[in-house]
Amino acid sequence: MTTPIGTGAGRIVSTVPADALPERAAALLAGGARLALVAGHDDRPSGGGLRTVHLFVQPGADLRTELHVHLDPGRPALPSLAALSFPAGRFERELRDLFGIEPVGHPLPRRLVRHFHWPRGWYPMLSDAGPAPAFGDPDGPYPFRPVEGPGVYEIPVGPVHAGMIEPGHFRFSVVGETILKLKARLWFVHRGLEKLVEGRCPADALEIAQRASGDTTVGHGVAFCQAIEDALGIDVGPQAHRLRAVLLELERLYNHVNDLGALCNDVGHGVLNAHAQRVRERLLRLNDQVTGHRLLRGAVVPGGAAVVALPDPAVLARVAADVAEIADLALGHSVVHDRFAGTAVLTRDQAAELGTLGYVARASGLAVDARHDHPVLLDELPRAEYSCTGGDVLARFQVRREEIDLAVATIAALAERLDGPDHRVDPRDRPGSGRSGVGIVEGWRGTITHRVELADDGTLRRLKIVDPSFFNWPALPVALADTIVPDFPLVNKSFNLSYAGNDL
Amino acid sequence: MSALGVAGGVLQAVVIVGGAPLLLGLMRQVRARLEGRAGPGVGQPWRDLRKLVRKQSISPRGTTEVFRVAPVLLVAMTLVVAVVAPLVTTASAVPPVADLFVVVALLAHATVVIALAGLDSGTAFGGMGASREVTVLALVEPTALVAIFALSVPTGSTSLPTIVGTALDDPQRLISPASLLAAVALAAVIVAETGRLPVDNPSTHLELTMIHEAMVLEYAGPDLALVELGSAMRLSVYLGLFTSLFVPWGIATTATPLALALGVVALVVKVGVVGAGLAALEVFLAKLRLFRVPELLAGSFLLALLAVTTAYVLG
Numbered sequence: 001m002t003t004p005i006g007t008g009a010g011r012i013v014s015t016v017p018a019d020a021l022p023e024r025a026a027a028l029l030a031g032g033a034r035l036a037l038v039a040g041h042d043d044r045p046s047g048g049g050l051r052t053v054h055l056f057v058q059p060g061a062d063l064r065t066e067l068h069v070h071l072d073p074g075r076p077a078l079p080s081l082a083a084l085s086f087p088a089g090r091f092e093r094e095l096r097d098l099f100g101i102e103p104v105g106h107p108l109p110r111r112l113v114r115h116f117h118w119p120r121g122w123y124p125m126l127s128d129a130g131p132a133p134a135f136g137d138p139d140g141p142y143p144f145r146p147v148e149g150p151g152v153y154e155i156p157v158g159p160v161h162a163g164m165i166e167p168g169h170f171r172f173s174v175v176g177e178t179i180l181k182l183k184a185r186l187w188f189v190h191r192g193l194e195k196l197v198e199g200r201c202p203a204d205a206l207e208i209a210q211r212a213s214g215d216t217t218v219g220h221g222v223a224f225c226q227a228i229e230d231a232l233g234i235d236v237g238p239q240a241h242r243l244r245a246v247l248l249e250l251e252r253l254y255n256h257v258n259d260l261g262a263l264c265n266d267v268g269h270g271v272l273n274a275h276a277q278r279v280r281e282r283l284l285r286l287n288d289q290v291t292g293h294r295l296l297r298g299a300v301v302p303g304g305a306a307v308v309a310l311p312d313p314a315v316l317a318r319v320a321a322d323v324a325e326i327a328d329l330a331l332g333h334s335v336v337h338d339r340f341a342g343t344a345v346l347t348r349d350q351a352a353e354l355g356t357l358g359y360v361a362r363a364s365g366l367a368v369d370a371r372h373d374h375p376v377l378l379d380e381l382p383r384a385e386y387s388c389t390g391g392d393v394l395a396r397f398q399v400r401r402e403e404i405d406l407a408v409a410t411i412a413a414l415a416e417r418l419d420g421p422d423h424r425v426d427p428r429d430r431p432g433s434g435r436s437g438v439g440i441v442e443g444w445r446g447t448i449t450h451r452v453e454l455a456d457d458g459t460l461r462r463l464k465i466v467d468p469s470f471f472n473w474p475a476l477p478v479a480l481a482d483t484i485v486p487d488f489p490l491v492n493k494s495f496n497l498s499y500a501g502n503d504l
Numbered sequence: 505m506s507a508l509g510v511a512g513g514v515l516q517a518v519v520i521v522g523g524a525p526l527l528l529g530l531m532r533q534v535r536a537r538l539e540g541r542a543g544p545g546v547g548q549p550w551r552d553l554r555k556l557v558r559k560q561s562i563s564p565r566g567t568t569e570v571f572r573v574a575p576v577l578l579v580a581m582t583l584v585v586a587v588v589a590p591l592v593t594t595a596s597a598v599p600p601v602a603d604l605f606v607v608v609a610l611l612a613h614a615t616v617v618i619a620l621a622g623l624d625s626g627t628a629f630g631g632m633g634a635s636r637e638v639t640v641l642a643l644v645e646p647t648a649l650v651a652i653f654a655l656s657v658p659t660g661s662t663s664l665p666t667i668v669g670t671a672l673d674d675p676q677r678l679i680s681p682a683s684l685l686a687a688v689a690l691a692a693v694i695v696a697e698t699g700r701l702p703v704d705n706p707s708t709h710l711e712l713t714m715i716h717e718a719m720v721l722e723y724a725g726p727d728l729a730l731v732e733l734g735s736a737m738r739l740s741v742y743l744g745l746f747t748s749l750f751v752p753w754g755i756a757t758t759a760t761p762l763a764l765a766l767g768v769v770a771l772v773v774k775v776g777v778v779g780a781g782l783a784a785l786e787v788f789l790a791k792l793r794l795f796r797v798p799e800l801l802a803g804s805f806l807l808a809l810l811a812v813t814t815a816y817v818l819g
Binding site for chain 1 (some may be wrong): 535574628
């Protein structure tokens with residue numbers, strides 16, 4: 001038998017037989033829940049078999065429901081939920097690639113995470129997978145679906161690009177300049193993070209977890225720490241939550257400012273990018289003053305958070321004024337406005353069905369925000385009203401701009417209620433005994449979910465990380481239908497999804 | 505073939521080849537300073553060329569002679585224009601070649617040769633860039649011809665030195681409606697043909713948005729140096745022609761060393777000022793959506809057409 005799993009508050013765990021999973025999942029989804037995470041577990045070292053965990057979260061009520069399914073390690077198979085939820089189908093493909101769990105009835109059971117050169121039959125997350133083997137015996141060519149017809153041609157781009165961006169291969173099927181179909185082949189950066197943290201103590205695992213995506217240090221750090229605290233039953237208190245909220249907003253600030261500048265640069269208006277980069281540098285130096293690290297590393301720890309000094313509100317006010325001027329100049333420029341407006345529309349229905357998160361969802365009119373759906377600070381964070389929710393590049397630009405203003409106001413409000421730079425409790429004296437925890441955080445890109453299971457000695461038995469990019473990547477090709485090829489870099493930047501956070 | 509023409513031709517070739525990368529460097533430096541950046545300095549394009557020339561020469565598998573001769577042809581055709589066009593002197597080394605139609609045809613040819621090389625590379629980007637470049641070219645060449653033709657109407661000749669010489673004798677003609685309309689139309693042509701904002705972004709690294717750069721992505725080493733030099737020379741020649749046609753003062757009309765020296769200085773100053781002005785203007789521009797470019801070029805063609813009509817009507 002497997003070790004029983006303890007849970008934190010507000011979370012219901014039930015073990016269901018595989019056959020009953022679709023029915024239970026359908027009931028939860030019909031009740032307004034969102035599938036936040038699906039994790040595979042190999043319990044064979046502790047005497048069990050394979051297990052899957054489906055985590056459903058209810059926005060607003062912050063009710064979390066986990067469905068555990070125990071599988072036969074000899075022939076692991078799971079009835080597919082792809083017909084119920086698009087993200088579920090993607091999670092199932094991930095399970096299949098990492099654990100060899102077959103999704104029965106999946107409409108498109110192609111490889112997802114699986115690197116081209118992994119040997120056939122090797123599943124890296126299984127306990128007996130061993131070290132990464134030599135490349136060989138690949139699964140055959142990548143199945144690009146050819147688009148045929150008079151005048152249709154293909155443009156392959158990447159995975160190595162001319163700019164300093166992450167690796168991804170894009171295959172455009174184009175007629176003239178209009179994109180008929182885009183296939184994004186990602187998954188070139190698998191580092192095995194989830195395997196690396198196994199057996200480490202939480203403090204060591206944090207160092208890896210917060211590097212899941214380099215620009216989301218605080219987001220992943222807080223999500224991981226919340227999960228650990230949930231498992232250990234630690235209440236860090238409102239002061240630590242406020243300090244973490246300040247750090248999350250600082251991270252949102254520098255990334256959003258960077259994106260505003262990059263969007264202007266992609267339409268050839270370089271002078272605004274030069275100024276946005278100046279503002280970003282100002283923010284990075286502020287980050288350095290606050291935490292001793294330009295990318296805010298090291299401030300969030302299991303048990304709380306500590307900084308060197310609180311951010312100077314005067315600096316932030318100046319940043320907000322500069323950003324407002326840059327954004328006004330951009331949108332006041334008729335050509336820039338023309339390039340943004342109506343480009344690559346992601347409709348509200350598409351955004352909802354794909355399960356998009358973060359500013360991508362909010363720019364399409366969805367009110368998805370973990371700060372309010374899964375609050376740790378009740379009624380302290382103001383809820384943004386977005387003026388532009390058309391789902392085009394302009395809306396994604398505007399949502400970022402409004403979030404910058406809101407972030408500055410939020411930091412100022414929180415800083416007034418903070419009574420010092422150090423709010424930590426020591427988590428080391430609380431040995432976990434087979435406990436699990438979930439952390440849900442609104443990072444700058446969207447809702448980040450971490451789920452941990454701790455071994456009896458307090459080390460990590462399993463960490464599952466879900467970056468919002470995992471949900472948002474499929475939205476990019478959908479939004480790009482009927483857009484022209486030269487607008488792709490602009491659209492891609494307006495989504496600005498993480499390749500590394502997507503492919504752990 | 506006059507002594508003035510020969511001396512001028514040699515001087516023009518030297519000034520254009522030596523000065524074209526410097527003009528590019530100046531324009532980049534102006535833009536950098538206006539954006540609040542330090543900039544790499546005016547000499548950077550020459551340093552880049554030196555670096556490229558020292559590299560190994562390679563060409564992609566599957567390409568033919570078209571790919572290999574294109575950079576040489578680009579530089580050669582532009583050089584011919586640089587020698588014969590009235591830039592430093594009003595006399596031409598080879599007067600029959602200094603004809604309006606020949607010069608425009610030579611410059612268009614150079615574009616076509618590079619477009620063919622882009623197609624020859626067989627890559628998606630080469631084909632895509634060539635397709636875009638030829639689309640722009642097809643819209644730009646009529647404008648260029650018609651605009652310069654408007655200037656030739658009062659002169660009664662399509663010889664460029666004659667047009668410039670007449671303008672020198674009768675400067676009032678330069679501020680006639682026909683001349684001003686033609687100047688605006690020709691400015692749009694230069695922007696489109698040399699791949700400047702708002703038609704193309706010369707400083708982008710985004711392959712999918714490129715027009716000119718997409719065609720030459722496969723070049724490396726000395727071949728790339730030639731392509732870069734050729735592109736810089738095209739920019740200088742276009743700006744030089746523009747200034748000679750609309751601001752002809754300072755151009756040498758006699759073969760004395762002093763007049764020639766003055767001609768060179770005038771050319772350098774005029775092209776430098778126009779280039780810096782263009783770069784400064786670009787800071788305020790953004791790149792048009794690709795499908796809006798034809799609208800801009802159609803507008804410039806209309807201006808050119810109006811210029812011709814005005815030239816006939818108002819004489």
